[in-house]
Amino acid sequence: xxxxxxxxxxxxxxxxxxxxxxxxxxxxxxxxxxxxxxxxxxxxxxxxxxxxxxxxxxxxxxxxxxxxxxxxxxxxxxxxxxxxxxxxxxxxxxxxxxxxxxxxxxxxxxxxxxxxxxxxxxxxxxxxxxxxxxxxxxxxxxxxxxxxxxxxxxxxxxxxxxxxxxxxxxxxxxxxxxxxxxxxxxxxxxxxxxxxxxxxxxxxxxxxxxxxxxxxxxxxxxxxxxxxxxxxxxxxxxxxxxxxxxxxxxxxxxxxxxxxxxxxxxxxxxxxxxxxxxx
Amino acid sequence: xxxxxxxxxxxxxxxxxxxxxxxxxxxxxxxxxxxxxxxxxxxxxxxxxxxxxxxxxxxxxxxxxxxxxxxxxxxxxxxxxxxxxxxxxxxxxxxxxxxxxxxxxxxxxxxxxxxxxxxxxxxxxxxxxxxxxxxxxxxxxxxxxxxxxxxxxxxxxxxxxxxxxxxxxxxxxxxxxxxxxxxxxxxxxxxxxxxxxxxxxxxxxxxxxxxxxxxxxxxxxxxxxxxxxxxxxxxxxxxxxxxxxxxxxxxxxxxxxxxxxxxxxxxxxxxxxxxxxxx
Numbered sequence: 385x386x387x388x389x390x391x392x393x394x395x396x397x398x399x400x401x402x403x404x405x406x407x408x409x410x411x412x413x414x415x416x417x418x419x420x421x422x423x424x425x426x427x428x429x430x431x432x433x434x435x436x437x438x439x440x441x442x443x444x445x446x447x448x449x450x451x452x453x454x455x456x457x458x459x460x461x462x463x464x465x466x467x468x469x470x471x472x473x474x475x476x477x478x479x480x481x482x483x484x485x486x487x488x489x490x491x492x493x494x495x496x497x498x499x500x501x502x503x504x505x506x507x508x509x510x511x512x513x514x515x516x517x518x519x520x521x522x523x524x525x526x527x528x529x530x531x532x533x534x535x536x537x538x539x540x541x542x543x544x545x546x547x548x549x550x551x552x553x554x555x556x557x558x559x560x561x562x563x564x565x566x567x568x569x570x571x572x573x574x575x576x577x578x579x580x581x582x583x584x585x586x587x588x589x590x591x592x593x594x595x596x597x598x599x600x601x602x603x604x605x606x607x608x609x610x611x612x613x614x615x616x617x618x619x620x621x622x623x624x625x626x627x628x629x630x631x632x633x634x635x636x637x638x639x640x641x642x643x644x645x646x647x648x649x650x651x652x653x654x655x656x657x658x659x660x661x662x663x
Numbered sequence: 664x665x666x667x668x669x670x671x672x673x674x675x676x677x678x679x680x681x682x683x684x685x686x687x688x689x690x691x692x693x694x695x696x697x698x699x700x701x702x703x704x705x706x707x708x709x710x711x712x713x714x715x716x717x718x719x720x721x722x723x724x725x726x727x728x729x730x731x732x733x734x735x736x737x738x739x740x741x742x743x744x745x746x747x748x749x750x751x752x753x754x755x756x757x758x759x760x761x762x763x764x765x766x767x768x769x770x771x772x773x774x775x776x777x778x779x780x781x782x783x784x785x786x787x788x789x790x791x792x793x794x795x796x797x798x799x800x801x802x803x804x805x806x807x808x809x810x811x812x813x814x815x816x817x818x819x820x821x822x823x824x825x826x827x828x829x830x831x832x833x834x835x836x837x838x839x840x841x842x843x844x845x846x847x848x849x850x851x852x853x854x855x856x857x858x859x860x861x862x863x864x865x866x867x868x869x870x871x872x873x874x875x876x877x878x879x880x881x882x883x884x885x886x887x888x889x890x891x892x893x894x895x896x897x898x899x900x901x902x903x904x905x906x907x908x909x910x911x912x913x914x915x916x917x918x919x920x921x922x923x924x925x926x927x928x929x930x931x932x933x934x935x936x937x938x939x940x941x942x
Contacts, residue, residue, distance in 0.1 A: 454777035460785045464740040488770050490794050492821040498733035506739045515769055515794045517816055519823025537796055542771040544798025547845055553830040566826055
């Protein structure tokens with residue numbers, strides 16, 4: 385998927401929402417586990433059934449799903465199987481959706497090439513989040529895939545982000561800015577996005593000045609305290625340039641048999657707030 | 664496993680070798696794939712059979728195995744199943760071995776907790792490599808497991824390590840040094856190691872002065888050009904303090920039916936070089 389296609393989906397749906405499928409087996413509505421076991425399936429298959437219901441109910445309000453790999457890895461190979469099933473389900477049924485693996489990988493070239501295989505060949509993701517610590521080697525193998533994206537950690541929304549990300553490097557700029565500027569040498573705005581946390585709108589505005597064209601993946605709305613309005617005002621560019629993620633506030637809004645319906649209501653609320661800024 | 668137990672194994676075996684099981688299904692000796700298929704097993708099960716043969720032949724020369732998760736993820740859930748089987752096989756048959764997941768994960772607290780579950784509960788790893796970019800949040804959940812370790816990326820051996828890792832931060836020290844000093848606040852030498860590349864012995868010596876007590880995991884010997892002698896002279900402390908990794912130079916030294924035997928010869932050569940420095 386390219387920049388123009390993504391922007392076109394955002395306009396069509398009136399939403400720049402990304403729904404985070406951080407699906408924790410310990411937080412699933414209990415009836416899903418019982419149903420899986422009654423059908424003679426693994427309890428992990430309830431992860432997929434949960435995701436499918438959330439996806440079918442929220443797809444009209446969102447342009448992107450982000451699957452946080454940690455939550456699937458915690459269930460071992462059976463969890464990875466549900467990650468694969470979910471990614472395939474989305475691509476088969478909602479091919480217009482921008483599909484993100486939130487994996488935060490980062491390793492030397494020959495290893496990065498294996499991660500790229502995992503997410504772009506074995507699974508049909510459009511984008512993978514990457515850590516920049518080891519430099520461009522960790523990113524280059526992913527950029528060889530046409531139509532695929534990397535999303536580089538710049539300034540994250542967690543409490544200890546300031547331990548390193550905001551340190552001044554070479555007496556000039558914060559580390560996250562050095563990352564954004566270096567990434568410009570790795571590839572263009574057509575295949576590199578940045579993670580920029582929602583909890584610091586003033587820094588989001590500053591980062592927009594550094595990278596006027598780039599898409600930003602913005603976590604931290606909802607459970608972590610960020611607001612759609614603040615993010616939109618600080619971070620939008622002329623082609624939107626934002627994917628705003630919400631995970632827990634949508635997928636765990638309800639844990640009864642109505643969970644998917646309530647998730648849709650929460651996603652619709654966020655999308656309605658976003659539409660105001662899409663003109 | 665604690666510091667004293669690890670050092671005791673190093674003395675007992677006269678080796679501080681870590682064998683890297685970066686097992687690439689495309690590089691397996693062809694007869695292993697044929698055998699797996701003839702037995703009606705998945706072709707991915709040949710990954711486990713390869714690892715098992717390498718492990719049984721090299722265990723007497725090594726104190727550690729490092730499994731690079733990317734190579735398993737590239738084969739999807741069937742690859743993760745082989746990762747799990749390999750980790751369990753090592754812990755059941757060689758419980759004295761220090762078992763490392765080379766995963767380079769790094770994410771906010773609730774996500775890091777899921778990765779810790781994956782590697783320390785679902786699988787029996789003793790240690791996980793982590794990226795420090797997001798700060799202590801990404802590390803804390805792992806440190807709650809007694810007897811388990813994290814291995815933080817400090818100065819890596821890849822070509823683009825200098826894009827960020829060696830930048831001067833706050834006008835004082837390179838970023839990798841800031842990482843090592845900050846890690847001291849997260850936990851002690853009993854559960855934090857650092858990744859320090861072998862390709863820069865002069866920097867290894869300098870890092871040893873910054874962290875005199877810590878264990879360093881040193882990749883880059885062999886295929887990447889580092890030498891055991893240089894690493895030992897620059898990096899050892901009074902309790903060894905080193906795990907020197909070799910992957911491709913051991914596991915792919917031969918691709919015939921003799922692969923495990925040749926791997927053992929290569930591991931034995933490295934261990935013999937190491938023994939000279941263990942006095």
